[in-house]
Amino acid sequence: MKICKNIAELNDWLENYSNDKSLGFVPTMGALHKGHISLLEQSIEDNDLSVVSIYVNPTQFDKKEDLENYPKNDKADAEMLEKAGCDMLFLPDNLSIYPNGEQILEFDLDGLDSTMEGKYRPGHFQGVITVVDRLLDLIQPDMAYFGEKDYQQLAIVRFLAEERHPETEIVGGRIIREPDGLAMSSRNERLSEEQKEAAAIINEVLEKSYSKKGNMNVEAITAWVRKNINLNPHLNVEYVEIIDPYTIEILDDIEEDTEARICVSVWCGDIRLIDNMPL
Template sequence: MNRISTVKSIQDEVFALKKQGKKIGLIPTMGALHEGHLSLVEQARQQCDVIIVSIFVNPTQFNNPSDLANYPRTIEKDMDLLSGHGVMFVFAPSVEEIYPSDYVKPAIDLGALGLVMEGKFRPGHFQGVIEVVKRLLESVQPDAAYFGQKDFQQLAVIHYMVNYFKIPVAIVECPIVRSDRGLALSSRNMRLSEAEKEQALVIYTTLLFVKAHVADASPEALMKQAVERINAAGLKTEYVEIVHPLTLETLTDKWIPGAVCCVAAYCGEVRLIDNMLVG
């Protein structure tokens, strides 16, 4: 496993491998890796000949400076975790390498996709996601890129961006990985105390509650009950939305097949997100 820090070097390696007919899989990450990331690696290993994991804490997708400053950076631990899992390259560029002085931001209108949920509460976030993902895809030029379904809205944005710019890559969605008790694995969990991890389980149990009661109540009524349950456990709910799986339009009176319940809530100072197919 080799660590590469420049766009030119990773492009040279990929060019040589593609000449040999190798299929390239990319797993974009911001580091602080965990078993959820390894599940992406394992899925990529089943479908690709060469696995590249990028590790880059992208400053343009943080609308809160303290969140960026506190984001865990654990590159050596990340390298150790990836060792033995079939990863050929770790691409760990600097900010200057990803965003050189002549960098031009991509112009794209996300429409409603960028205005609801994460887009509403984290202005500018998805513009930053588009910037870094587009830059990574164009730098590495993989055949497939792997993303976890925990970032449900982000996946919708990435699908839209890839289609909009006609980037020749397959976007592969991978299931959410949870702890034994149901907490969605996240790099941010490193910032939670053991007591807070216990407290945060209410997000998962609330999603299960919503799923179990779709025949008994409207989406609007269940969203209200979900907020009450999460807040009663001591978390601060930012939003609970039950949405159309493609348009992300909020459902109110009627259920549709594929409806997804999405949650964002603060546990202490740590912002957590999760989702579940409920309809």
């Protein structure tokens, strides 16, 4: 596996290895887990070559302490990627991503960033798409892979790619879970064992919410989810929303046959967790 740390090395690798070969790309912020590796495996299956990037983007953190506390272990991540069959790891520095300083891409996301994560983390998605846009410009992959755990982000990246990078297909990867149902996340490293046990309740409640569809309205379902997660003293629900899985529009009413997705953000101590699933 080749490791490139700047644009010159990246361009040299792309010029020498990617001509006439399909290229898959998995952007990450490191602290890799099986969810990231599943995206890489999907890329390897779909493409001739697969690239993974690791870059902890400072502009998508709304709290400085979250950036400072974000887990980092490039050596362990590189070993995991090489074992999984990654062809190239891109480890850009800040200058490669922000050549003119940390300037945010001002891009109209057509309201996709106005609810859920966008509402509770203002400016977050502008930081995300600034880096995604830059990485897609640099790597120009045929396919790029993003996990469904960040479901709103996936929709926003798809919109960005349609508008600015139509040559790249955005592929969503299913949520990978721990045996107890907790959605895998780099943030889970910061949870105590007791908190991890509590956080598994999130998935348990979301799965049970499916049986409420057709028997309860949206307001009652979201209230039921909030109440049952908050029963655990370690957990505090920030939001519960039921959305259209294609437009990300928050739904006020659903029928039994309505396609929908339920999304939550939950604080477990000082760790913020998100999850979602089809409803």
